[in-house]
Amino acid sequence: MTVEQQTLAGPASDAHASADAVVVERLTAWYGAKAAVRDVSISFPAQKITAIIGPSGCGKSTQLRCVNRMHEVVKGARVEGTVHVSGEDIYAAGVDAADVRQRVGMVFQRPNPFPTMSIWDNTGAGAKLLGYRGRPLSDLIESVLKKSGLWDEVSDKLHAPAITLSGGQQQRLCIARCIAAQPEVILMDEPCSALDPASTIRIEDLMRELAQEFAVVIVTHNMHQAARVSDYTAFMLSEEGSGGRLIEFGDTDGIYMRPHDARTEAYVTGRFG
């Protein structure tokens, strides 16, 4: 409840910032002349799972992509407002988008392993391409594959092409690849929407484990999934195409059981969207 009032009230106080991995302030994201996200202020706490829910076109994916500067990959896209990751303004002048993305990992809707690489090379790709130093790469690869629950299934075929894995396995491989790059925050953009129910359950279990270490932010159109896995839930809505706004944000139980806003209630009870 305090989180909700605090973020809706305005900029986060310094006292609060220490527990938040990501602080978004007055963010408006544009595609050309069209705003996809309008004036959103929200914080994502460390070691918690925050779900962003809302109907199609409400700007929830765009909101997510602003946190690792993937939004600007699209031509004509730009951002107003600020995003702080661990207290650092990622849109400040002189900050390299590639560095930001190294710190804020992302898992996509469709599993996207590198098509020409083996399971092994995929897992280590981020670490390798970024000049990873430290413990041997093989240790890192083994540990992240174990963390993503894939090790037992692939340990005997690490050098097989990644695209020979099933969809669910590919997605877990992408999660392993993501954590091998040692991020601080993990963003997940509808990570289960292309997967079968059994794979979905495995990914959800994995999210809870990841939340022990990282701040996890997940965008989902599946309200039940948000209710199952998240600690906090943000509801976004774009009314009359004006760009997605944050309607309500709070702990997940509160959003589902005692929503303050009539629109939130209508959405979570399945009356629209």
Next chain:
Amino acid sequence: MSAATGTALSMRSRNRRRRKLTDAVASGAITMAGIGVIVPLVVILGFLFAKGLPALHLSLFTENPGPTGVAGGGVKSAIAGSILLLLLALAMGLPAAIATGVYLAEYGRGRVGFFVRFLVDVLAGVPSIVIGIFVYTLIVLRMGNYSAFAGGVALALIMLPIVSRVTEEMLLLVPQMTREASYALGVPKWRTILTIVLPAASSGIMTGIVLGAARVAGEAAPLLFTALGNNFYSTGVFRPIDALPLRIFTYATGPFAYQHDQAWASSFILVMMVLVLSVSARILLQRRAR
């Protein structure tokens, strides 16, 4: 009621018969058109085998052209020359062509990109003999002599638009989500292109390279006043050099029967070279894919 139904049914079956007939005629015509396209190729290959194979001797590969009018000799100098010219053209053309393709696919979205794409298309339409004259003026006149180098430049210019457009198209086939996967790991764009996008498109690009190489391997016109031709074996980059298409041109228009035979045999060798090139490239790629 029953009469009306009967009429409707008979009309339906008549319609069906007409549709079946139309279908048979249409697929027959399309099949004939398909066969019609293959006919010239089969005839060409047939001629090559019929005329080229009997004239093929080991001495063609081991001996150089003899004095005009004296039967015998071979086309070793032309085979070596063609290989050297092709290597020069690839060495000079590929880096530029692939870089252009990468630019067009990954960076060239604005007005400059449009302009470059247009110019590449124009270059593809320039007749090869014009490219020969251009290189003659630019290189041969300045350097004061015909050379394999000048021939290589001319062939590289012909290859450039073919390979760069294929590279562009193949890069555009790599899904955006593959690029995003790399960006999201914090890999910069240039590194993503080099380590993720180019390898993913490599088999298509290789096909384009083979296509370009095959195209220039048979060019005679741009070599006429660049590489010039040479009756003697030479591997000097800055000296005139023989090439199979030039040798074929000389012998086919020559007065002696042995020259005509060697022209057919040379044509056969040229086609086989191109065939081996494309087949081996394919095998190489398939082995890598596995």
